[in-house]
């Protein structure tokens with residue numbers, strides 16, 4: 005009791021001492037303030053902690069406050085950028101669609117360099133498997149909205165700009181309203197229907213579109229719909245088949261590759277916003293990480309026959325809102341893993357049933373039809389890796405594995421060994437079973453939902469990827 | 470006939486042999502042009518190559534070259550209708566004539582991010 009009372013006294017005493025020191029410092033600040041012309045002390049301290057967004061003219065004719073001059077000084081020192089470039093940038097607004105691998109570095113640089121208003125659109129939450137490339141997010145935000153996480157990171161870098169959070173997927177129903185509020189759009193999405201939709205929306209509203217894409221070890225970058233450059237549809241009037249549209253979650257991507265493209269997207273957007281340099285319009289940059297090569301290819305100009313931006317095109321806001329981008333590209337705007345159903349129920353078993361059969365000691369062969377590099381990440385014990393692409397030529401391997409299994413189990417296994425097929429998500433295993441049935445392995449069965457369902461329903465410690 | 474104008478890397482990071490495509494029956498050397506074909510993105514997956522050198526007859530167009538390539542790599546047909554075609558780093562239409570030592574780039578769109 006007594007010692008607590010003593011502590012409290014000491015703390016109160018220290019508070020009094022600090023208050024006295026504070027009042028002394030405030031007094032000295034006020035005196036200095038008087039010397040330079042009398043700005044209220046409070047306003048001054050406020051503006052140091054959180055300077056106003058408005059470009060209050062400090063009397064130097066460029067509208068940059070002293071804090072802004074200091075913050076952006078290294079850009080102001082660039083003769084080709086200077087105060088003019090910075091003022092333009094501070095007056096501009098940029099919308100970044102997607103806070104993922106491309107959007108992460110783009111947003112960080114755009115916030116840092118002083119874009120006046122920065123909008124972020126995304127509907128997703130941060131996941132652990134994003135972290136290797138989506139560098140704007142931190143572990144603390146796993147499970148939370150990407151927009152919230154990205155906005156917090158941008159504000160932490162630059163509290164003086166306006167950051168607008170759009171926590172929703174961009175769709176034909178909201179795109180016009182959102183995009184209309186910005187000068188420049190950055191496409192940092194990861195799917196084809198969004199790319200067509202954003203391009204069309206930018207044509208309808210007359211906004212320049214800085215479009216980047218990355219997959220595996222390659223990236224692409226160009227500026228659409230800007231000073232005579234084409235739109236996405238001018239280049240690709242017919243969407244590629246869905247088989248040609250691979251995603252990072254299937255094909256993989258080295259984190260720094262979208263990082264490089266995202267940085268270049270920020271750069272192009274900054275150039276357009278500040279009106280400096282030569283934008284990447286009518287040219288496409290191709291980045292090849294493996295060979296360390298960047299190529300710039302001149303692409304076609306605007307197509308007179310383009311259905312959206314062409315001479316006789318009459319693509320209106322209403323038509324945009326009514327257009328079905330998912331149908332047009334035959335892929336969903338918010339991609340979910342594909343779930344095929346190629347086989348009848350009687351030739352499929354669940355991961356749980358398979359586990360029961362293993363426990364019972366059933367004689368069987370388990371063929372894993374994933375590519376070899378997937379198999380190396382993780383596999384079930386005793387599974388035989390025969391990738392789907394080489395299955396047809398390796399049927400003898402399966403035959404001999406089945407014979408071996410029957411021999412080991414002796415005469416008790418009279419009906420012969422069973423044949424099960426597994427893959428990552430249960431699509432390729434169905435294709436494999438169809439093929440096996442055709443080739444005479446009529447007992448082949450697939451494990452529904454693949455290794456993902458094994459991890460979910462049987463072994464929660466089994467790694468998923 | 471020069472073999473190995475390109476040293477190529479496969480998409481998996483492994484060395485992929487340089488390929489020389491002799492698709493046309495060999496006529497006199499004057500009537501053949503040798504062009505370099507570069508594959509990007511999905512075209513790399515479908516061919517397993519970053520590029521090949523291709524011999525075509527004089528007077529061939531980019532369209533003819535594409536047909537030869539699809540004959541050699543039938544899976545390329547998948548992206549036939551959706552690619553940027555660049556000749557010597559400039560947009561080209563399929564009707565353009567190719568010349569000796571030209572570089573033809575086949576660039577399908579990437580949609581990932």
Ligand SMILES: [Zn+2]
Nearest residue numbers: 235238310313
């Ligand atoms: Zn167009």
